[in-house]
Amino acid sequence: MFDIKVERLVKKPIEEVFAALADHGNYAKFPGVDESELITQGEHEANGKGALRRIKIKPFTLYERIVAFERPNRLQYQIEQSSPITFEHEIGEVRLTEAEEGTRVVWISRGHLKVPILGSLILDPMTQKQGAAGFASILKAIERQ
Template identity: 35%
Template sequence: MKTVVVTKTLRAPIEEVFEAYTDHERLADLPMVISAKVTVPGRTEKNGLGAVREVNGGLIWLREEMVGWERPTLMEYSITRSRPASTHELGRVEFSEVPGGTKVVWTTRFGLENKMLAVAEAGFAAAFRFIFVMTLAQVEKRAIAASAAA
């Protein structure tokens, strides 16, 4: 099992950062994502608690369910299916107000089920770290734009 933690401060208000990050279908704006869609809407809001999203990154495909949701400070998810097959113990994104913006801490813990691929877990962890940093850069741009428009 590998644990990946990424921490970054975004120069935008917490409400805009949370909204931009949790707009699941906007993940498709990333260059490495072919498609991202909500297949089951959340209980009280489309992207919220109970929502299921599918993210197709070509070699990597994920089905994730939102299992924790405290607007605007927490989103937790569970990977329920994936390609390659994986075991997922934790998916948490925490948001907190800090001087000058919003601190985001993303933590995930996963392992690959295929023994041949398991030797490459460190590579997958590095890829997930890179993808999350790119995601946060995009989220920051959208959150800043939303804040300026408000």
């Protein structure tokens, strides 16, 4: 099982940080993300609840559904499909709160890769390490913009 939790203070206003994280079609501007696309628009706004995004982070392609969207404080997603390895995803959530110097962000993702033996011994720990580094990199990029 991988259990990723990244906490960071981003020295930007909460609305700006949320807007960058919710801009599903433009994740390719972040380091480590090769492609991103908004496949299906959300119920009340394009990137909102119900939206389906495709994100390619070599070697993975992930299809993530937005299951909660509370501007500007919470974004929750669920990996519905992945290749070349299947993820069993419990939760992906980004919580934002205003802080004196900007925005406090807590980003979590929990699940496991469905590969017998190799998944739990090798791939889940590797996913946890690379996922945490990737989330931190995205938040750093938002701060630099």
